Amino acid sequence: MARLVFYHHPQADQFSLTYSSASMAEIRSQRAQSDESTKCIGYPFETPVYVLYEGDGEIESAQDIDFDQEWLSDRMGGLSRAGEVVTFRLVELLEAAVDVREEEAVRLYKEFEPQKIQQALDHVSWGAPLPTVAGEVMSNLILRHSLPNANHRTGIAMLQFCIESVDPEFQMPRTHVDDDTWREWVDSYIVDSKRLITVRRNNLRFKQLEELDVDLVERKDGIQIRLAEFELDMHWREALSEYAGQHESHCRDFAQAVLERAERDDLLDRQGPTKQEFVTFLENGLVERDFRELF
Known part of the structure; x- marks a missing residue:
């Protein structure tokens, strides 16, 4: 056993x-x-x-935080304009995700860290093919884990916005069965994403477990990590880089799967947005959008 x-x-x-x-x-x-x-x-x-x-x-409940302008401004000092716009939209997405699930049901596991959003934008290959840019936007926002919850859900929404910045008529395939359950075609990507980011932050801890003859680590939602399937014997800085690269590749594959499922193969070879084009779309192209429809 x-x-x-x-x-x-x-x-x-x-x-x-x-x-x-x-x-x-x-x-x-x-x-x-x-x-x-x-x-x-x-x-x-x-x-x-x-x-x-x-x-x-x-652990705070989302109902304990008032996501108002003053709360947000206090946390965005020093961000570039791009960082401010992406941060503002991410907070709106978090609010929508909270609203869909009801505030008392959403727990906040960590502090909000908008500076990490700035870091995420700096690691995207802007102007590369669209699946690369969209996948890297999603991956880097998830890797930086800037929000206190809903980083995967908001990361997928940002992938959608990245595609829409190139083609505003793009119709995103549904990613949820309901507000708690991913659709089957999405679920494997989310599960593997969570495995990768968990190993990335814990390779030395997991190496310690492996040396104690532990086979499996189980995280929330029943997601199991079989230790023998991962390279753990490396410096923690090397692990951060190695598994970040694997996670980016994984999310680029997800972006391609999204386009193929939407029957938009014509976008697979399209150039992705520059950072400024993406930020301009977030600022001007989402006015009056009800983000609850994304969840």
Whole structure:
């Protein structure tokens, strides 16, 4: 039977795996040194494994935040005009996703970090073929994880806007069955995306688990990561670069699948937007758009 541990604590999913050991004394030592809230699980394998989880004991509900202009302005200082426009639209998308699911049902797992949106824009191959640009916009926004929730849903919406900036008549195929469930053709892309970004941030932690003969790590939503399928033995900086590249390639493939499913093969070889063209579309081409229709 496969030896499986949870990446998120099963009773408190704001706590994530930080350290593992065959020694409970070592876990206690790590716990004593931590400045974060912690929880611990002992996995009763034939050779036991102990896992330390760290996280924020307080998780906000979306209803606790007023997404008003003052709240947003306080967080956008120092952004370029492009960064401001993309940030503003992302917050509108987050509000729409929250509205569709009802505020009390949406939890905010981290701080809003708009500076990371600026970083995401700087890593896109603007003006390359459209599937490349759209896929990289989606990938880099997801990789930077700037929003407190809904990064995949808003990333796909931004991919759609990128395509629409080249052809405003583009009809995006539906990506959701309902507000909680991805359509079957999208789901595999989302699951693999979440696997890649989890391994990217945790290669050394997962290497530690692998050395303890753990086979599987399971994150939220039942997504399992089979450790033997990933290269873990590298410096964490190398892992950040390696898995970012794999994630970008994965999202470029998704952008191509979107165009093919929409029967728009004519756009596969079209030049994607420049950064300015994309920002201009976000600023002027989405006026009065009801973003709830995207979710």
